Amino acid sequence: MIATLNSLPSRLAADRDRAFPDLVHALQDGVYSGALQFTRNGHDAQDVTQETFIRAYRALGSYDPERISDLNLRPWIWTIALNLCRNRARSASRRPEAALAEDRAEAGPGPEAQAIADAEVNEWRVRLSTLSGPQRTAVVLHHVVGLPYSEIAASTGRTESTTRSDVRRGLARLRTLIEEENR
Amino acid sequence: MIQEDIMTGKLAALSRPAPDGVIERILIRTGLADEYTLIEGPIGSAYVAWSDRGITAFVPAAAVGPRSAFEARHARKATYVLAPPPRLARHLDRAVATGRLGRLPIDLSSLSDFQREVLRKCAEIPPGEIRPYGWIAREIGNPGAVRAVGTALGRNPVPVLIPCHRVVRTDGRIGSYAYGSSMKRDLLEHEGLDSAAIEATARRGVRLVGSDTTGIFCFPTCRNAKRITDAHRAEFRSEEEAMAGGYRACKVCRPAA
Missing domain, CATH: 1.10.10.10 (Winged helix-like DNA-binding domain superfamily/Winged helix DNA-binding domain)
Incomplete structure (x- = not known):
């Protein structure tokens, strides 16, 4: 996958339409996994994932090849995704009932194991929501999605050292939280 | 005290694959993949494919055979669905019924x-x-x-x-x-x-027809030409011949420059 990502900017610059599906393949799981934590449910996460890549595709159409070749794709995609997650959180806070209804209507793609796994996702979403915005973003991008600090910093516009301390403080907060839960 | 690596291990285990169909929907909405269906055309059934920009293909079913054959010959990835989106379906039905495009969007971007x-x-x-x-x-x-x-x-x-x-x-x-x-x-x-x-x-040798009452010449199938009665119908081999006879070109079918 890393090999794919490295060659993608030049391939996108040469032929956007041909290379674009590979960009989606390479990054869709990461975007979806992060969006699961940044939005209310799987339905929203799926929407955000789709919308992220659709916007990315349109943006690529307005960039010249040189700019595309220089793109750091993963942080670039995450800048778009984080923005969409924030917008969604804002509008969701205005209509909380709809969110609950969607949660219930959300069709898990199959067996019980999936439901248990999603319970895990939901449980951590609640814990992570008690963190500050930057801490939650940094913890999820680093530990769930697997982005290095430098790429998180590039996505959020914060410095790398701030990002490191965001992650450290976020983890400390989570630990306290879990210890309180276990008491 | 919870060990940090246990906690980060649990966070890493929260990663989930994107659900099936996400990439297809992205590719359809960016116009990189199509949906298609089978409709009743004017002379037999036909495969019709579309992107979000409009219709991308119309192929008589008799000429290709089963769906798998259509998917194989179609230039882009195509996913079968039961019907086009409502708005597109409405314009498509009308276009097939009237023989005119009307407001049916056609994707000619390639x-x-x-x-x-x-x-x-x-x-x-x-x-x-x-x-x-x-x-x-x-x-x-x-x-x-x-x-x-x-x-x-x-x-x-x-x-x-x-x-x-x-x-x-x-x-x-x-x-x-x-x-x-x-x-x-x-x-x-x-x-x-x-x-x-x-x-x-x-x-x-007849390429054009004219009416000696109006002095206008047309392509033989122009709607104005169809109204010319036999008694008033003139036939020409070329626009030069028609013009030499004092006729001018029809402004509807524009048979001459």
């Missing part, structure tokens, strides 16, 4: 400017009428490009909808068609044209 121009011009030809290849070449301001017009029409991704069957040879013969000249004849007959009679007229 074609060259020249091909697009040729096809747009072709789409102006009303049902039940025919025009020679040379007419399109002249109308798009490229009178020498008759052969290129033929090639562009031969690669029409949406035949029937963009009516390349209404474009015939300059000598009046019906000419070739991507799905065989007999299908071209069937389509013209379906629109009320008598292909045998058209070719018989052409064999007599």
